[in-house]
Amino acid sequence: MSIALIPTMFALLSIGEFFSDMVFVLKIFVLLTIISWIVMHLGKGPLSIVLIIGISWFVLFDAFWLFGGTYVLMMLLTLGVAGIFIDLFFVFPGFAAGGGKPGGLPAEAKMSSQGGVNQRMNLFRQKPGGTRKLPPPM
């Protein structure tokens, strides 16, 4: 019964239309990237046009299942998703088990070259309110 509702849900919420539109938009952005990259390296000549057509055909119509996901992943990495994963898994692992307490699990950055990571780790190790003095009661 619930499985039978899935096609209905797709039709009502127009998920299929949304997905196909977003794939089309993604293909446009991939095409723009290909054109920009080839023109940047070869200029605007006949060889560039031939290469743009050939690579675009291969990337957009032949193997988009591979290049679409790769493009999205590349864009996310460019925008700094890796920093979020470093924050999640390396900066404060085990903090809920007492990572900030003296006897708790140590929080160590196992791999990172990001400048602010050590600063955030030190901030995390401090006790809450330990660095700032509260004003005296009036």
Added chain:
Amino acid sequence: MYIVRIVKKMFGNRFFEINQQGMLQIFILIVIALVVVVTIPVLVMKVFPAADLIMRIILIFLIFTTVRGYLGSGIPTILVTGVLIYFLVIKWAYFTAAMYIAVYFLLALQVFSIVIFGIGMGMRKG
């Protein structure tokens, strides 16, 4: 309980050892925070028509600037911009606004790191 049994069968007890450190709660809180933050522009656009108009104008400028950066000034830029504006600004404006907030504010400006860090600090024991 059925889900717990499936997870145990797939990952063994390792998944629940991770959860003893509170990681599962952290992930759920982070997802909730992300959904709330991403939903805010959509709600604002629904409530205030002026905000809707301003957000659409911002998106149009953003799309045009992006395409011009790829193709330069010319007729192809206008054509591609028109197609993208139809799909992203006219047809799926709320989704694009949410993605704009998620990508530019949360990822590019590192606000998402602050959200994760704040949740971690809030759940810290001791």
